[in-house]
Amino acid sequence: MLFSVGDFFEQRFVISEMVYNSFLQTFKDQNPLHTQADFAVLHGFRDKVMHGNILNGFLSFFIGECLPTKNVIIHSQEIQYKKPVYLHEELNFTAEVTGVYESVNAIEFKFGFKNTDGQMLAKGKFQIGVLK
């Protein structure tokens, strides 16, 4: 098996203008929280808040491109958002293998996105299948 419990991975992501604008253009979520700084500030945030699902895009990249094998498929994922994420923010992503189920070729991970101050922005878990 390619994976063992405790295997640890790290990746750095940045929410660039390109990532943000691509998400906006692709999915059309123009909610003012994500597009108007004054609206976001009025509601207690320091700037417009990035779409939480941008993080799921990074997660998709990690699973599809950064694991030791490309023979993977996502079975499930869960994410909890802990703090807002802002444009140009640098994210330190970590993932750790928490379960290996050889009988069904399934691997379970926990993951987290932290900012450069070490604050947890989002965390969760996902399960992948290793394709034969």
Added chain:
Amino acid sequence: MEKEDILAAVNAIFVDVLDNEDIKVGYETIANDVEDWDSLTHIELVVAIEKHFKIRFTSQDIMRWENVGEMIDCILRKI
């Protein structure tokens, strides 16, 4: 743990994974008897059962199962 207790625990796992309170599996139940018990759900079920009973199956174990009863016999041998 008795076989009936394992069946009850397995049934609860089926209810949870398939999100269907009406499910009642028995020893003779096969995948075709349960709506939504497809290949992906099967993986979810196996992982949930392994976690619940703190056991690990092998791929050979799983391939031998013809019905829920054989799954439960396999669990009994491992706990």
